[in-house]
Amino acid sequence: MNETLIRNTLDTLEDPVNGQQLGKSSHLEKIEISGTQVNIVLAFNNLNPDIKNKLNFSVLEALYKVIPEAEVNIHFENKIPQPDNPYPHIKNIVAIASGKGGVGKSTVASNLAAGMAKKGYSVGLIDADLYGPSIPTMFGLKNKRPKVKNIHGRQLLLPLEAHGLHLMSIGFILDPEQAVVLRGPRLGGIIKQFLNDVLWPELDFLFIDLPPGTGDIQLTMVQTAPVTGAVVVTTPQDVAVSDAIKAANMFRLESINVPILGVVENMSWFTPEELPDNRYHIFGKGGGKKLADYAEVPLLGQIPLVSQVGSLADNGIPAILEEDNLINDYLNNVIERTIYYIQMRNKTEDPTRIVKIKS
Known part of the structure; x- marks a missing residue:
């Protein structure tokens, strides 16, 4: 179990905002591995609760297929790089x-x-x-x-x-x-x-x-x-x-x-x-x-x-x-x-x- 394996697995999923591979998306803030515990931080700007819930289950389902022995925790954070900006993936x-x-x-x-x-x-x-x-x-x-x-x-x-x-x-x-x-x-x-x-x-x-x-x-x-x-x-x-x-x-x-x-x-x-x-x-x-x-x-x-x-x-x-x-x-x-x-x-x-x- 390592970060490369986790990122490659996340690449099978799509970012709900910009459609990118999730493992390469800027919304993937952090991956932390400690023993069998995996903590993943996803940072979005006010993601719809229903979309967030479906993404959460999609990530868990994908990861447990490749690392069934792990304890996976998904953390969602609000990320607002500009004031009141719902489109952080668009620079200008x-x-x-x-x-x-x-x-x-x-x-x-x-x-x-x-x-x-x-x-x-x-x-x-x-x-x-x-x-x-x-x-x-x-x-x-x-x-x-x-x-x-x-x-x-x-x-x-x-x-x-x-x-x-x-x-x-x-x-x-x-x-x-x-x-x-x-x-x-x-x-x-x-x-x-x-x-x-x-x-x-x-x-x-x-x-x-x-x-x-x-x-x-x-x-x-x-x-x-x-x-x-x-x-x-x-x-x-x-x-x-x-x-x-x-x-x-x-x-x-x-x-x-x-x-x-x-x-x-x-x-x-x-x-x-x-x-x-x-x-x-x-x-x-x-x-x-x-x-x-x-x-x-x-x-x-x-x-x-x-x-x-x-x-x-x-x-x-x-x-x-x-x-x-x-x-x-x-x-x-x-x-x-x-x-x-x-x-x-x-x-x-x-x-x-x-x-x-x-x-």
Whole structure:
């Protein structure tokens, strides 16, 4: 009887939170062996009592098969590495927001997520734009359905995978042509399900592609998850900036207080593929900097409008994954600066708490 044998046995069981092999999970806090006595400490953040009970019996059953002579004791502890955080296995939750539709927010979210996965980070992406889900198309997953997995009595959806990313969207549940007709409380319920009832693995980043505006979905998100920060997307056009200011102000409200990591200016100019040195500022100039200055946050970068980006997205490929295209350097700049400002935010500010809104 030794620790290796016990860990290997625990590897036959799954962690009820992140689906990892239990013997390798960060929730396995300690294994102590003294003679025939084995003490195992499992540390979770407020694990459901029914799930805890089933996990306890599963662990005992598995261990007694290989060490029947042992006296096994399972100890459960509460582990809360961040204030009021139900997702300790997700290091950073990043909201991608905009004030109005049509600014390319989902394109920015897809390329940020895919670019970070390309750099070796573990990344997830939630398509929270329930009325207009575009992630299934952008990742080549139209008509794909998530599987359901039972872990210690808990029914969880498995995120779909593409290009090294873990993805969830209402577009994986409904038919592509089916209209989403839902009132506010039901919208919020779906967002909670995407956070709580999906078997997310341990992630460095979970991006949430929000719908435009400042409605029920945004409020549900900040009331459910401790959001590390938000990236606000705009075009240079004044009407887009005016609406983006409202989106930024929602995060800056004292009752919400989610840090804004920075601003991405999308469609900064149009560059024809046959004239790569030409720039046509069809939506004006300076909108991204204007918004960044107003919110007192960095401009993470400018991304030109290039037709190849749209055609790649229609074929399920984020542009950042294509090495030879006009937009790659601009996207890489945004990705590098976003990583930098997330790291700076985590070094200089306390972890974000889940928002408590009384009215």
